[in-house]
Amino acid sequence: MVHVVHKLPKRHKVLIIGFLSAMVGIALIPSEKATASRDNNGKALEVGKRYELPVKVAEKTEQLTELDAAPKASSNSDNNQAEFQFTDHQVKPGDNLALIFKRAGYSAKTVHNVVSTNAETRKLTKIHPGEVLSFASDGNGDLAQLKYVLSKTDTLFITRNGEGKYETRIESKEIEVRENAATGQINSSFWSAGISAGLSERQIMNFADIFGWDIDFANDIRKGDSFSLIYETFFVDGEEIGTGKIIAAEFINQGESYSAVRHTDGDYYTPEGRSMKKAFLRAPVNFKYISSNFNPKRLHPVTGRVSAHRGIDYAARVGTPVVSSGNGKVIKASYDRLNGHHVFIQHGGKYITKYLHLNKRHVKNGQKVKQGQKIGTVGSTGRVTGPHLHYEFLVNGVHRNPKTVKLPKSEPLPKAELAKFKPVASQLVAKLQRNRELMLAAR
Template sequence: MGKVITLFKLLPKKHQIIVSILLLFVTASLFFPSEPAQASKNADEPSTHAETGERYQLPLAFRTPTAPSNDSGNPDTELGTRVPGAIVEPKIEEPLAPQAKDSDKLHQTVEHFEVEKGDTLAALFQRANLSSRDVYEITQLPLAKKNLLKIMPGEELVIAKDAEGQLTELSYRIDAVSTLFIRRDGEGYREDVQVKEVELRTQFAQASIKSNFWNAAVDAGLTASQIMELATLFGWDIDFALDLREGDTFALIYEQQFADGEFLKNGAILAAEFINQGDRYTAVRFSDGNYYSESGQSMRKAFLRSPVDFKYVSSNFNPKRLHPVTGQVKAHRGVDYVAAIGTPIKAAGRGRVIEAGYNQFNGNYVFIKHNETYTTKYLHLNKRKVKKGDTVKQGQVVGTLGKTGRVTGAHLHYEFIVNGVHRNPRTVDLPKAESIAAADKAKFTLISQDLMAKLQHNKQLQVAMTP
């Protein structure tokens, strides 16, 4: 191009004018081709023609409807004009029908209004410039009343108005799956809630414990609530506060909820396996929502392995933990859990409080008799939460961890007594759990075998993938 301009400048003035006029003609003929020229070009070099034609082609939304014969700029409709008869009509009509809708949308304004802190629905409606009549009518609708009156900061109302500024549609996302729509219907409004279909997918996770259970579970992609759920599932069998070791492994299959391909939330754990110090424990969810071992024994047992949630227990990974009183590694008649003062202490099983008091050795203490065979004792409590004679449920908080009595540091001293003999609560054989009802056994076995096969398959897959 630069060369052409230089050449042009070298020409005498008179010639420059002639060239300019010639150029003008050439350009003009390109932009305003005659019908036959266009037709022949169309046949020989369709691509070149399309390029020229497109300069004149207006976006569909802005085009005014014209008679088919006049619409020479558009190659598509041009083709139509060459076909005689009635076929032409629908070919032209088709692009025009959505065009009317598009232009409607052009006149419609859609605005998003975020709920601000301290906002009221009335204030938000005012910001949105809704008429007081609209506000009144909308708040009379039962679903709107139920959902819009409790909107929270950060949530959003989407408001669409027509050219006259009249409200046409209001929508509010109630939660990840439900959206409330209020649409103008003649003089008034009608409402409905559209609910997306939730799709369940299964997810697999596994980990080997290196430093502690929590970190391993987080690394495996589990959330805090899933970690607690897993610990609760196996909490009747494994003392998560004191019994976990490096090399322990776990694997699980859990549900995830999706809508429109978008992740919503995690669902239930369907099956899990925990290998603790070489012992294998399994849990399978039955259709009643309860968990059983893979062979159908209830996970829920008469006693929790630990009266303290593992997440509170400090240094729960050191088997050679020093005794908080003597500073020596020492076997004594109970198990010590070191945690912060105030940590809730739970009854290991259902029973009756036979002692609740204070003395200089035990500090605040609670003794629970579960039946003729079993008694549990909780010492050095900061506060007692039960009285002598109370009946307690399994997992009920009986007190809080403290440093009362003859101790140097805060801890729970926990004793487990079987027929009057102190036993290690972490290793003692506990009463056998109930099995799944005989009527459900066959159904459960199918579920269990299927899930456990999937779990093992996924474990092997991951082993194979690890270099």
């Protein structure tokens, strides 16, 4: 290129050099002053100066800050609700609601407005000495909120709304359920042993009810008998507030062990899944026919007088076996001229069955019997017109028709339930046994 230019005439060389110089001059002339973008409102940018540029993330941050503030505002509102300045007034003997409100500085009209709000506020009319009503006033001296502790778990709040009317809400604390255990050995009575083990009266009665079908707690208890149980204990805010159901229990009576485990249906079963409630046979004898039904106004066949027939007569041959209709204990096995040979059996604390006019008795007073066990034979002893069994069924001392009385259920757990029950029962029974062994070791 340089070689070609060198051969050109002098005038052409001058023109080329001039053209190139002009182009260089144009390139070096400064352009129009630079202006900022619209983000800088058209202001000129200065060389060497740092500028802050807006970033979209900042907008998101602002939004997050607002969202975070929203719950705080709600929380502040709740705090304002909880920041009432309460004045406590304890209920004194002889107090009524009007007197308490008057002492707190509120009118009879306020009492009426509060109590007539709903069923919850009417509970205030049943306050007892020692309880506390907590009052909070607004800026005008009117009742803004009333607080009344209903129980260890529930508190009633009565609050005046913006319309001047009262509204109620009950605040309930969460109850924590824990397992607790107790063991004991009998020296004098089951009752005193239960008290010594730290059980409440209600727990002692519940324990006796569970095993009442198998054990007579009045007569069967012996010194050296022992018991163990696992039961629910309720806590609120870490403080024990009471006890609940018995979860599992064991009783050693005269060397024989009885165990019961509570299932999810609320009933108690043996570790094998058999109900602790023992069923009764509808008829304790194989009979030919019923010669006389349950009839409170029956005409007596011998005396001819109206005399209540409080049982059922099952006609059968003399010598036909009579069996106990359920597990229990013989409380009477005797003879008299009206009933002939007779046997009375107690089943737990609720039921008694009676078997009259027997030919022979096969049990004695105080003897334990199982369901279906032979207790005698059909006869015609006492005041009768022919051989039969007179059978009576009493519930809490009241005669009921043996044919129609509702009998306690005793069906074993279904297979599906049994599969769930047995592993749990095994663990609980093992705990009971360990507790009993620890008690014996400690002694």
